[in-house]
Amino acid sequence: DAGVTQSPTHLxxxxxxxxxxxCSPISGHKSVSWYxxxxxxxxxxxxxxxxxxxxxxxxxxxxxxxxxxxxxxSELNVNALLLGDSALYLCASSLATGLPQxxxxxxxxxxx
Amino acid sequence: GQQLNQSPQSMFIQEGxxxxxxxxxxxxxxxxxxxxxxxxxGPVLLIALYKAxxxxxxxxxxxxFGITRKDSFLNIxxxxxxxxxxxxxxxxxxxxxxxxxxxxxxxxxxxxP
Numbered sequence: 001d002a003g004v005t006q007s008p009t010h011l012x013x014x015x016x017x018x019x020x021x022x023c024s025p026i027s028g029h030k031s032v033s034w035y036x037x038x039x040x041x042x043x044x045x046x047x048x049x050x051x052x053x054x055x056x057x058x059x060x061x062x063x064x065x066x067x068x069x070x071x072x073x074s075e076l077n078v079n080a081l082l083l084g085d086s087a088l089y090l091c092a093s094s095l096a097t098g099l100p101q102x103x104x105x106x107x108x109x110x111x112x
Numbered sequence: 113g114q115q116l117n118q119s120p121q122s123m124f125i126q127e128g129x130x131x132x133x134x135x136x137x138x139x140x141x142x143x144x145x146x147x148x149x150x151x152x153x154g155p156v157l158l159i160a161l162y163k164a165x166x167x168x169x170x171x172x173x174x175x176x177f178g179i180t181r182k183d184s185f186l187n188i189x190x191x192x193x194x195x196x197x198x199x200x201x202x203x204x205x206x207x208x209x210x211x212x213x214x215x216x217x218x219x220x221x222x223x224x225p
Contacts, residue, residue: 041217042118042200042202043200044215045214056207056212092154098206102157103155104154106153
Protein backbone atom coordinates (compact mmCIF):
# COMPACT_ATOMS: atom_id res chain seq x y z
CA ASP A 1 0.00 0.00 0.00
CA ALA A 2 1.20 3.49 -0.82
CA GLY A 3 2.21 5.69 2.06
CA VAL A 4 1.72 9.42 2.29
CA THR A 5 2.90 11.04 -0.93
CA GLN A 6 3.96 14.64 -1.29
CA SER A 7 4.78 16.75 -4.32
CA PRO A 8 6.98 18.28 -5.39
CA THR A 9 9.98 16.84 -3.52
CA HIS A 10 12.05 19.99 -3.98
CA LEU A 11 11.13 23.55 -4.86
CA UNK A 12 13.07 26.78 -5.25
CA UNK A 13 11.24 30.11 -5.07
CA UNK A 14 12.15 33.75 -4.61
CA UNK A 15 10.94 36.15 -1.95
CA UNK A 16 7.41 37.45 -2.51
CA UNK A 17 6.27 34.50 -4.62
CA UNK A 18 3.64 32.04 -3.56
CA UNK A 19 3.80 28.25 -3.44
CA UNK A 20 1.37 25.32 -3.36
CA UNK A 21 2.40 22.01 -1.85
CA UNK A 22 0.36 18.86 -2.31
CA CYS A 23 -0.27 15.77 -0.20
CA SER A 24 -2.08 12.49 -0.76
CA PRO A 25 -2.86 10.58 2.44
CA ILE A 26 -2.71 6.86 3.02
CA SER A 27 -5.80 5.21 1.56
CA GLY A 28 -8.61 5.29 4.12
CA HIS A 29 -7.08 8.09 6.18
CA LYS A 30 -9.39 11.06 6.59
CA SER A 31 -7.18 13.42 8.56
CA VAL A 32 -4.22 15.35 7.15
CA SER A 33 -1.80 17.55 9.08
CA TRP A 34 0.93 19.88 7.89
CA TYR A 35 4.22 20.60 9.65
CA UNK A 36 7.20 22.85 9.04
CA UNK A 37 10.63 21.46 9.94
CA UNK A 38 13.58 23.80 10.05
CA UNK A 39 17.02 22.20 9.90
CA UNK A 40 18.11 20.91 13.30
CA UNK A 41 14.68 21.19 14.90
CA UNK A 42 11.60 19.08 15.37
CA UNK A 43 8.52 19.67 13.21
CA UNK A 44 6.21 22.60 14.04
CA UNK A 45 2.46 22.10 13.63
CA UNK A 46 0.80 24.27 10.98
CA UNK A 47 -2.67 22.83 10.25
CA UNK A 48 -4.84 19.79 10.75
CA UNK A 49 -7.82 18.91 8.55
CA UNK A 50 -10.43 16.23 9.06
CA UNK A 51 -13.31 15.53 6.71
CA UNK A 52 -12.45 18.71 4.76
CA UNK A 53 -12.73 20.96 7.80
CA UNK A 54 -9.91 22.73 9.60
CA UNK A 55 -9.58 21.15 13.03
CA UNK A 56 -6.46 22.87 14.30
CA UNK A 57 -4.07 25.68 13.46
CA UNK A 58 -0.60 26.32 14.80
CA UNK A 59 1.11 29.63 15.41
CA UNK A 60 1.74 30.60 11.79
CA UNK A 61 0.84 33.84 9.98
CA UNK A 62 -2.16 34.21 7.69
CA UNK A 63 0.17 33.84 4.70
CA UNK A 64 -0.19 30.12 5.36
CA UNK A 65 -3.44 28.47 4.31
CA UNK A 66 -4.58 24.98 3.47
CA UNK A 67 -7.54 22.98 2.34
CA UNK A 68 -8.63 19.36 2.09
CA UNK A 69 -10.47 17.96 -0.89
CA UNK A 70 -13.33 15.40 -1.05
CA UNK A 71 -10.79 12.64 -1.80
CA UNK A 72 -8.95 13.67 1.43
CA UNK A 73 -5.89 14.98 -0.39
CA SER A 74 -4.67 18.36 0.76
CA GLU A 75 -2.85 21.48 -0.36
CA LEU A 76 -0.75 23.88 1.67
CA ASN A 77 -0.44 27.39 0.26
CA VAL A 78 2.08 29.99 1.34
CA ASN A 79 1.87 33.56 0.03
CA ALA A 80 4.44 36.36 0.02
CA LEU A 81 7.31 33.98 0.70
CA LEU A 82 10.04 35.08 3.09
CA LEU A 83 13.58 33.75 3.43
CA GLY A 84 12.54 32.26 6.77
CA ASP A 85 9.99 30.04 5.06
CA SER A 86 12.84 27.86 3.79
CA ALA A 87 12.23 24.48 5.42
CA LEU A 88 11.08 20.91 4.94
CA TYR A 89 7.28 20.82 4.81
CA LEU A 90 5.86 17.55 6.05
CA CYS A 91 2.41 16.13 5.56
CA ALA A 92 1.02 13.45 7.85
CA SER A 93 -2.17 11.43 7.67
CA SER A 94 -4.15 9.46 10.20
CA LEU A 95 -7.42 7.54 10.22
CA ALA A 96 -8.96 10.26 12.36
CA THR A 97 -7.87 13.09 14.59
CA GLY A 98 -6.16 11.93 17.75
CA LEU A 99 -4.74 8.76 16.19
CA PRO A 100 -1.04 8.21 15.33
CA GLN A 101 0.11 10.17 12.30
CA UNK A 102 2.15 8.74 9.43
CA UNK A 103 4.41 11.07 7.51
CA UNK A 104 5.42 11.59 3.92
CA UNK A 105 9.01 12.41 2.96
CA UNK A 106 8.28 16.11 2.69
CA UNK A 107 8.79 18.95 0.26
CA UNK A 108 12.09 20.79 0.60
CA UNK A 109 11.33 24.48 -0.03
CA UNK A 110 14.22 26.87 -0.59
CA UNK A 111 13.65 30.62 -0.80
CA UNK A 112 16.29 32.74 -2.55
CA GLY B 113 6.92 27.43 18.86
CA GLN B 114 6.46 25.14 21.83
CA GLN B 115 8.87 22.22 22.06
CA LEU B 116 9.49 19.37 24.42
CA ASN B 117 12.81 19.07 26.27
CA GLN B 118 14.54 16.11 24.66
CA SER B 119 17.92 14.79 25.79
CA PRO B 120 20.58 14.04 25.02
CA GLN B 121 20.98 16.17 21.90
CA SER B 122 23.33 13.58 20.39
CA MET B 123 24.91 10.27 21.34
CA PHE B 124 28.07 8.53 20.15
CA ILE B 125 27.93 4.85 21.01
CA GLN B 126 29.55 1.56 20.08
CA GLU B 127 27.62 -1.05 18.13
CA GLY B 128 25.99 -3.43 20.58
CA UNK B 129 25.52 -0.87 23.33
CA UNK B 130 22.17 0.04 24.82
CA UNK B 131 20.79 3.55 24.26
CA UNK B 132 18.49 5.65 26.42
CA UNK B 133 16.89 9.01 25.65
CA UNK B 134 14.04 10.96 27.23
CA UNK B 135 11.61 13.80 26.86
CA UNK B 136 10.14 16.06 29.51
CA UNK B 137 7.52 18.77 29.46
CA UNK B 138 5.80 21.21 31.78
CA UNK B 139 2.50 20.22 30.13
CA UNK B 140 0.46 17.05 30.42
CA UNK B 141 -0.04 14.94 27.32
CA UNK B 142 -2.64 12.29 26.52
CA UNK B 143 -0.41 10.44 24.09
CA UNK B 144 3.35 10.14 23.66
CA UNK B 145 4.86 9.11 20.35
CA UNK B 146 8.40 8.25 19.30
CA UNK B 147 9.55 8.71 15.70
CA UNK B 148 12.81 8.10 13.82
CA UNK B 149 13.87 10.30 10.92
CA UNK B 150 16.57 9.37 8.40
CA UNK B 151 18.21 11.98 6.14
CA UNK B 152 15.94 13.07 3.30
CA UNK B 153 12.94 11.21 4.68
CA GLY B 154 9.94 11.93 6.83
CA PRO B 155 9.61 10.72 10.43
CA VAL B 156 8.62 7.07 10.85
CA LEU B 157 6.44 6.09 13.80
CA LEU B 158 8.21 3.69 16.19
CA ILE B 159 6.02 3.47 19.27
CA ALA B 160 2.76 5.08 20.47
CA LEU B 161 1.88 5.29 24.18
CA TYR B 162 -1.64 6.02 25.41
CA LYS B 163 -1.74 5.52 29.18
CA ALA B 164 0.31 6.88 32.06
CA UNK B 165 2.75 4.19 33.20
CA UNK B 166 2.39 2.22 29.96
CA UNK B 167 5.50 0.31 28.88
CA UNK B 168 5.53 -0.77 25.22
CA UNK B 169 8.11 -2.64 23.15
CA UNK B 170 8.73 -2.83 19.42
CA UNK B 171 11.54 -5.30 18.80
CA UNK B 172 14.67 -3.90 20.44
CA UNK B 173 12.89 -0.65 21.27
CA UNK B 174 11.09 -0.02 24.56
CA UNK B 175 9.29 3.17 25.52
CA UNK B 176 7.42 4.27 28.63
CA PHE B 177 4.74 6.88 29.28
CA GLY B 178 5.65 8.64 32.54
CA ILE B 179 3.32 8.42 35.53
CA THR B 180 3.00 12.21 35.70
CA ARG B 181 2.10 12.27 31.96
CA LYS B 182 4.80 14.91 31.53
CA ASP B 183 7.63 12.68 30.38
CA SER B 184 8.59 9.64 28.34
CA PHE B 185 11.71 7.65 27.61
CA LEU B 186 12.92 5.42 24.78
CA ASN B 187 15.47 2.63 25.14
CA ILE B 188 17.19 0.80 22.31
CA UNK B 189 18.94 -2.43 23.23
CA UNK B 190 21.97 -3.90 21.45
CA UNK B 191 22.28 -1.09 18.90
CA UNK B 192 23.07 -1.91 15.26
CA UNK B 193 24.29 0.34 12.43
CA UNK B 194 20.80 0.87 10.98
CA UNK B 195 19.73 2.49 14.27
CA UNK B 196 21.65 5.60 13.19
CA UNK B 197 19.34 8.58 12.70
CA UNK B 198 17.46 11.25 14.59
CA UNK B 199 14.89 10.17 17.16
CA UNK B 200 12.03 12.52 18.03
CA UNK B 201 9.53 12.40 20.84
CA UNK B 202 6.12 14.01 20.32
CA UNK B 203 3.34 14.68 22.79
CA UNK B 204 -0.25 14.95 21.66
CA UNK B 205 -2.46 17.63 23.15
CA UNK B 206 -6.23 17.87 22.83
CA UNK B 207 -7.80 21.31 22.82
CA UNK B 208 -11.52 21.69 21.99
CA UNK B 209 -11.56 18.34 20.17
CA UNK B 210 -8.55 19.41 18.11
CA UNK B 211 -5.31 17.49 18.36
CA UNK B 212 -1.79 18.64 17.67
CA UNK B 213 1.64 17.16 18.16
CA UNK B 214 4.31 19.02 20.11
CA UNK B 215 7.81 17.82 19.26
CA UNK B 216 11.21 17.58 20.88
CA UNK B 217 14.30 18.85 19.05
CA UNK B 218 15.55 15.31 18.46
CA UNK B 219 18.35 13.01 19.63
CA UNK B 220 20.94 12.26 16.97
CA UNK B 221 22.30 8.73 17.31
CA UNK B 222 25.73 8.03 15.87
CA UNK B 223 27.28 4.59 16.06
CA UNK B 224 31.05 4.33 16.11
CA PRO B 225 32.36 1.49 13.90
